[in-house]
Amino acid sequence: MIRLVGVTKSYTVGDQLVPVLKGIHLEVHPGEFVAVMGPSGSGKSTLMHILGLLDRPTSGDYELNGASVLHLPSNELARLRNQHIGFVFQNFHLIPRMSAVRNVELPMVYAGVPRSKRRARAMELLEMVGMANRAHHLPNELSGGQRQRVAIARALANDPAVLLADEPTGALDQQTGGEILRILQDLHADGRTVMVITHDPRVARAGQRILHMVDGEIVREEVPDEPR
Amino acid sequence: MNLDEMLRMALASLAANKTRAFLTMLGIWIGVASILAIVAIGNGGKALVIGEISGGNQSNVIQIVPRELVAPGLPQPGQVLSIDDSDLAITASFSGVESVNETFYGTAVVQSGDKSDNVTLFAGPADLDRLARFVVVRGHMFTAEDVLSHGNVAVISQSLANKLFGSGNPLGAIITLSGVPLEVIGVAQPEQASLYSLVMGSDNLYIPDTTCEDIFPNWTASEMDVVVQPGVDVQSLANRIVLALNIHAGDPTAFIDSSGLAASVAALVGKVTTILTAVIGAVAGIALLVGGVGVMNIMLVSVTERTQEIGIRVSLGARKRDIVLQFLVESMVITSMGGVAGIATGVVVSAALRALTGIPAFVPWTVGALAFVFSAAIGVVCGLYPAAKAANLHPVDALRYE
Structure with a gap:
């Protein structure tokens, strides 16, 4: 369902062209849990942005659900982000002025879901991540782990097939990180495609496959030996 | 969204x-x-x-003035400069005319003790208050007898009273106009507060027309105010009167209806x-x-x-x-x-x-x-x-x- 063919990405810094991704080939099948590991600067965040349709590759092709997304107009990309992809970020990226439940409703606002239906669905999702009792708190009234739970609920708002998580446990302590990872594993167990970018080997081992990135290339694919 | x-x-x-x-x-x-x-x-x-401006002519009053008074400059030889008795008689002969009044106005200086002031002088019949639109608020208006007897009486505007007498009582005081003593019998205010009076102040002096003729024998009536009977078409009557007056004067533009002038101004x-x-x-x-x-x-x-x-x-x-x-x-x-x-x-x-x-x-x-x-x-x-x-x-x- 996700297919990258020879994807490259370069940035111009001053008058120099700096390659960040150097020909990525990648296939992720529906229902897979894939981890991407690599040191900082290896291009894994850029890969995530391209996969999440927030950035366009310099060359190569990207197929989502069997169709190339390279030349789609920006409105169509927005629709795909809204309907097919859920983002979970390292720094949670909740909108500070909005309560937890309003944050969870936001993707549904952009999808045009009517208010009452939206609220019910948001509460359901908050319930699922164990945050129903804090639904009306502002993000700054929540702990890091709680914010990430809200962010996951928000990522699931429009029931996307793919969940993209960029260092989802990076800003959390061991135990809270473990709890978040368990939620992601549960989501995978429910059949959702999950891609996690991390440099925490503990998190990476939750994946069915681990892709190791160095200098803009996937250098090694590992299948963790321990059953999860 | x-x-x-x-x-x-x-x-x-x-x-x-x-x-x-x-x-x-x-x-x-x-x-x-x-x-x-x-x-x-x-x-x-x-x-x-x-x-x-346009309120100056009440709907049932036609104001007729000699052209010279509207168009400043040297009068042409033979131009009508004033309103005389024959004009009044012609006007009064029209049916629909209730009364014809002459009013005089001009500037003058009044004195009271050591104080003096430039005033606008209005002179007319006993119903001058109606024609010049003021209300006597203290004392009383001069009467028809005052007019007949060339009475030395004057009604002064509130602002003139303030200037000459301050907070003192102006009623019964004597003021002089060109050396002629006049007794103040009333204090007047404009019918309605107006922008003009707010900006310009209004030092007005109102006296009987007969008295005015005594003091200023050379003054001629400046305006003829024709009060029209109710139910008469004011505009058409005005046109007919002006036409008649102009024929009488032998000059097609001797007199004009200044009501129209007011409208254009x-x-x-x-x-x-x-x-x-x-x-x-x-x-x-x-x-x-x-x-x-x-x-x-x-x-x-x-x-x-x-x-x-x-x-x-x-x-x-x-x-x-x-x-x-x-x-x-x-x-x-x-x-x-x-x-x-x-x-x-x-x-x-x-x-x-x-x-x-x-x-x-x-x-x-x-x-x-x-x-x-x-x-x-x-x-x-x-x-x-x-x-x-x-x-x-x-x-x-x-x-x-x-």
Whole structure:
């Protein structure tokens, strides 16, 4: 369902062209849990942005659900982000002025879901991540782990097939990180495609496959030996 | 995303920065309020001046004056300069005429003790108060007997009384006009407070016409006031009288109906006032423009502050259109609220003016509606650039922005 063919990405810094991704080939099948590991600067965040349709590759092709997304107009990309992809970020990226439940409703606002239906669905999702009792708190009234739970609920708002998580446990302590990872594993167990970018080997081992990135290339694919 | 949702979002984000939103709104508020106040004053002043000028001829009074009095300059040889008894007789012979009165007016100097003052002198019959539109508020008006007996009596205006006697009692006091002593028997005020009297003051002296003829034998009647019986077509009667007088004088333009003159002067003054209002209104428009620049400035700051939020929204599926509308609606809410507050202030200011000065200041509803539409439009114009800037941010850069 996700297919990258020879994807490259370069940035111009001053008058120099700096390659960040150097020909990525990648296939992720529906229902897979894939981890991407690599040191900082290896291009894994850029890969995530391209996969999440927030950035366009310099060359190569990207197929989502069997169709190339390279030349789609920006409105169509927005629709795909809204309907097919859920983002979970390292720094949670909740909108500070909005309560937890309003944050969870936001993707549904952009999808045009009517208010009452939206609220019910948001509460359901908050319930699922164990945050129903804090639904009306502002993000700054929540702990890091709680914010990430809200962010996951928000990522699931429009029931996307793919969940993209960029260092989802990076800003959390061991135990809270473990709890978040368990939620992601549960989501995978429910059949959702999950891609996690991390440099925490503990998190990476939750994946069915681990892709190791160095200098803009996937250098090694590992299948963790321990059953999860 | 529907409008209702965007409005809620805009209000929430403005509520998060109440002081800032208020101050930004204030710029539009002041601009709209000053434009409306100026339009209101302009309209009121215009109505007042026009009423003043054309109100000079009561609907049932025809005012006829020799042309010389209207068109200054050296009179032509043989031109009629005054109204004489034969003119009065001709006029009185028309059916529909109730009475014909001569009034004199001119400038003169009155003295009381060591004080003197330049006054406008009105002389006429015992119903001069009706013809010259004043009300005797203390003492009494001179009577028909006073007129018959060439009585040395005078009614003076309140402001003249104040000048000559201060807070003392003017009734019974003696003033001199060209060396002739006159007893003050009444104090008068204009029938209605008028802009003219507010601006110019009104030091008026009213005396019987017979007395005036004694003091100023060379004065000639300046105006003929023809009171028309009820139910008579005033304009057509006026035309017929003027025609008859001109035939009598052997000069087709000897006399004119100055009621028409008043109307044309009123129209001219109206035009001038409108132009003045527009010019001052344009200056007030600059205040509104500055307010608009303030809105744009704050919206740019807001876009910068919320760069990361924009990135998050894009990652959640917001289209460019959603981002543009979010900021446009926000700036429109600010300017519309400012517009509404400004309109309310303008209306209150004009009501206060009306109550305090008697100037019939008013805000026409069309101007109010226009002000509202215009302030909303300012929101669009001034919000467009910041909104476009927000929508064109690169999502990845926006997300990473700290």
